[in-house]
Amino acid sequence: MKQIVKRLLPRPALRAAAFRLPLRQRVRIAKLLAGGPVRTRGPVAPAASSPARAWHDNLQTVTGLLDAAGLDYFCVPHTDPKRSAVAVAAEHRAAVLRLLRGQGAAQVVRTLDTAGRRVSPQRCAVVQVHRAGTGRAGAPQLDGAYACEIEFWATVKDKGWQAPRQVGPRAHKVGTVLSVDNPVQYVPAERLSAFMPRDGEPRYRSRAVYAEPGPTDVRFPIDVVYTWVDGDDPAWRIRKAQALGEDPDDSFAGLATNASRFTSRDELLYSMRSLHAFAPWVNHIYLVTDDQTPSWLDLDSAYVTLVSHKEIFGDVGRLPTFNSHAIESRLHRVPGLAEHFLYFNDDMILGRPVLPTQFFFANGVAKFFPSSSLVDVNPPAPADAPVDVAAKNNRRLLQERFGTQLYQKMRHVPYPLLRSVLEEIETELHVESHATASHQFRDRGDLSIPSSLAHYWAHSTGRSVPGSISHTYIDLGRLIAPVMLARLVRQRNVDVFCLNDTDSAVADLAEQAGMVRDFMESYFPFHAPWELSGRMDLTQRTRQPEPAGAPARG
Incomplete structure (x- = not known):
């Protein structure tokens, strides 16, 4: 039966029929497409199993043999x-x-x-x-x-x-x-x-x-910044419920507060593993959180620094905040952050080795990755999604400042950024930037700064140019998602992939989490050096009970 499914499923009619199956059966088909069970038991490999370590090991094996034999x-x-x-x-x-x-x-x-x-x-x-x-x-x-x-x-x-x-x-x-x-x-x-x-x-x-670098070699440090929230943390959910009580939910904020937006499937764990595997040249990782700490993170690690919202907001804005636009507007305030850095959402995951030159030129100019998706040319409307309203606000300010029109959205891939550009935007758009920081939930006055505005601002001032990157986006709420995951784990043919889910029913979340974990453990079967060696087994973790006063999920 396995061979029949593998041979026939690529045919459109059978594939379409498979997509109508219940989730458990689609997961089974995905495992068959992957050439066998995706879930694997036993301990994962240590950090020494990384591609960078393999590079060193293979070179040292050869040079050691030549040294021992006295061969030049x-x-x-x-x-x-x-x-x-x-x-x-x-x-x-x-x-x-x-x-x-x-x-x-x-x-x-x-x-x-x-x-x-x-x-x-x-x-x-x-x-x-x-x-x-x-x-x-x-x-x-x-x-x-x-x-x-x-x-x-x-x-x-x-x-x-x-x-x-x-x-x-x-x-x-x-x-x-x-x-x-x-x-x-x-x-x-x-x-x-x-x-x-x-x-x-x-x-x-x-x-x-x-021994000397060439003119196209990137020589400056490149940091990575993550923003992360554990939506299953009872204390965080109580804070969110209290904030919603102080600022009654309206239809606009509700688009950005559903359960699936804040559900953690340990994407951060695997995204950071992907850095260890496929971008070992990264200088340092900063993890920006609302005083939350991943259970698997070694706080003594020299590779990762945990940054509280309090450190980057200071006396600006309003905390606690549940508005990603507000948090992003303060990323340049991360203490010690390099001039050149990549901003990752936790659902952005490297799929194969990448080089610094895919994000920055050796002269310091950044790249950005426009999407084929366009920003609606009409003014903001009540039916617009929060991200679209922010894009239209960006467009208005770019028109006023540079006389240019913003048409394209950005791909959902790591964003190459210059700290000095973000500082300049805060200075020149002081009122709008600080207003964004003050909104606890997404607001019609928000700007989307590091994910859009900063790239067009840098381009208009000669500090960024369009680039290209191979990527794929998988919506976990779609019927096709299990098969897409199976193909990806076999082919490994994109620079970046994103797993996201914007509006799934609560009943599907547990099965989705299991499916994602199976996929990720197959793609990244090793620990990164910043993971606790005795961390809990993620496959056995149980869901935390609902805190009193928390909003309903779904």
Whole structure:
């Protein structure tokens, strides 16, 4: 039956029929599409299993073998930042192959030509090496994508050169022709790959020509800021109920206060794991909350700083606030925040390795990612959603300030931001910015600053330009969601994905949470270094009881 479903489900008629099934049966189909059960038992892998760690491990395996054998080598930047490369003289090819054969089944060794095609050992120009094994439940996590590749360089002696030259077998970013007297220099991993963090250690044997950054290399720190709320926290829900009692609910605020908007499915846990896996170059993570702490977060971690709303609001605005526009209007007040940072919602999750240059240019100019969705050209209307009213307010201010028209919304992906632009907006739009901060719930006077206004403001002042990023959005309330999740966990073919649910019935939330957890644990089967080692098993967690005085969910 499994093979029949896998073979036939792609046909439109059967797929449409499957989407009409009850949720439990759709989840079963999703698991079949994923090639087997998505849920996996047992402990997840430690943080050392990350792609960045695999990059280091594979490179250190190769350099360790060469050092032990006394073979000369130097590391060069690979054209694929996910891989490392080591140059060895061509006359040592046979010796290198003998060394690798002695490693047995612990290492996967492939002999390749310059185009990456498999060839016999006698004809190879490159040898690819990586540790054997895959991620948990067979998901390909740390395979050849992070391999080390040994290149065999020829030595050439010409009369026109004072010293012999070494010539590489394939193209490289800096060049493949080096004088043998170019000095040896030990460089940090960041000089060999833009994917690697700016740790400084360990250092690898290379050449002086590779030690200096190029004009397109991002050299400044890039932080990440999250805003997060645990909507299942009884204390938070009491605060929200009291605020609603002080400011009676109207139809506009009600659009932004339903249960599904604040339901936690531990998206933050997995979004931050995705940073660990796919953006190890991030400098620091700031988590902005209403004095809430995720149960799994190690507060002593050097990687993450918890920031209270009180720290960024000061004497501006009104706390507690349940208005994301208000919180976002104060992000530039995060203490210690770098000039360049990415703003993540907790439902924004990296799906594969990304580089700093996907978000910023080396000269500091930011990128933004316009959506194909358009902002209604009409003035704000009573039926408009809160986000649309804020976009129209942004448009009016941009027209007044720069004489430009705002047409497009932004994609729901991480937002590259400049702290100085946000500070400038607060200064020049002082009244509007502080009014947004004062609204406890979404209001018709709100601005959406870091998710829209700041990008157009930066573009109008020469500090941001449009970019592109691969992404997908999955609405968990749609019937198709289980199958979309199954395909995504198999293909892993987007830079960013978002899982969201704006208006599901309460009865569906528990099943959705289980489905999301199954998917996430398959995609990210490891701990990040900021997670408590003894954290509770998320698959066994029980729902907190409803606090007295809390508003009805749904």
